[in-house]
Amino acid sequence: MTAPRDETHFGYTTIPLEDKQGRVDDVFHSVARRYDLMNDLMSGGLHRAWKDALLTAVNPPKGDRPFALLDLAGGTGDVAFRVAQAGGPNTRVTVCDINAEMLAVGAERAAQRGLDHAVTFEQGNAEELPYADKSFDCVTIAFGIRNVPRIDRALAEAYRVLRIGGRFLCLEFSAVDVPGLDTLYELYSFKVIPRVGQAVTGDREAYQYLVESIRKFPKPQAFARMIEQAGFRRVSFRQMTGGVVALHSGWKL
Numbered sequence: 001m002t003a004p005r006d007e008t009h010f011g012y013t014t015i016p017l018e019d020k021q022g023r024v025d026d027v028f029h030s031v032a033r034r035y036d037l038m039n040d041l042m043s044g045g046l047h048r049a050w051k052d053a054l055l056t057a058v059n060p061p062k063g064d065r066p067f068a069l070l071d072l073a074g075g076t077g078d079v080a081f082r083v084a085q086a087g088g089p090n091t092r093v094t095v096c097d098i099n100a101e102m103l104a105v106g107a108e109r110a111a112q113r114g115l116d117h118a119v120t121f122e123q124g125n126a127e128e129l130p131y132a133d134k135s136f137d138c139v140t141i142a143f144g145i146r147n148v149p150r151i152d153r154a155l156a157e158a159y160r161v162l163r164i165g166g167r168f169l170c171l172e173f174s175a176v177d178v179p180g181l182d183t184l185y186e187l188y189s190f191k192v193i194p195r196v197g198q199a200v201t202g203d204r205e206a207y208q209y210l211v212e213s214i215r216k217f218p219k220p221q222a223f224a225r226m227i228e229q230a231g232f233r234r235v236s237f238r239q240m241t242g243g244v245v246a247l248h249s250g251w252k253l
């Protein structure tokens with residue numbers, strides 16, 4: 001008898017665990033060139049405010065103290081650019097993402113903004129980071145963790161590469177808990193987003209995956225427990241926009 005294969009979700013579809021990364025990679029290959037435009041369209045620009053809240057929590061030094069940030073699943077560099085612009089002259093950001101197409105868009109944007117001295121783009125898997133232990137002051141991941149097949153491995157890796165006293169920050173879609181807003185949000189997510197995705201990127205499936213994967217992601221309390229299980233201390237989270245997103249935090253102490 002063969003052992004049962006591990007399964008996971010790709011949106012609402014149950015698939016073998018080992019197939020998920022390939023499916024996720026197809027999604028981001030397909031939408032990379034239109035990814036930033038779609039973020040603005042889908043969130044009505046709100047993703048900028050959420051990323052600004054993440055930047056405030058990162059709080060890079062304004063002076064010349066060295067500061068190394070790892071932005072996991074950093075895609076086209078949005079979080080990295082914010083931190084590099086806000087930080088002092090020795091702030092350095094490494095964007096690590098599994099998808100070469102997203103990274104290529106990010107590297108072009110960095111060059112256009114004159115930020116290529118401060119931001120580097122490197123291909124890597126969040127589950128198996130190509131960095132030494134204790135090499136970063138802060139690790140961020142924005143709208144990335146729910147795409148990673150083995151979340152516990154990614155959290156363990158974030159913990160490993162952080163120095164003692166470093167902070168892990170994760171911005172992710174969460175659970176809307178405001179009566180009335182939840183119904184509107186459901187309608188908007190399932191009726192509007194896949195259609196806009198189809199019109200702008202030609203890939204409806206990618207945006208269907210996006211809204212389904214948000215619903216499948218653990219509730220914020222459960223995700224906070226996973227962060228604790230990875231070894232982080234003083235774990236907390238703050239929901240924004242009625243629970244549309246949550247900013248999770250943990251320290252390596």
Ligand SMILES: C[S@@+](CC[C@H](N)C(=O)[O-])C[C@H]1O[C@@H](n2cnc3c(N)ncnc32)[C@H](O)[C@@H]1O
Nearest residue numbers: 073074075097098099102125126142143144147
């Ligand atoms: C929704 S995008 C977020 C991009 C960026 N952080 C932002 O906020 O705009 C998700 C990103 O996760 C990346 N990703 C998915 N699985 C990954 C993995 N195992 N390791 C690293 N990156 C991954 C995708 O390639 C994609 O760029």
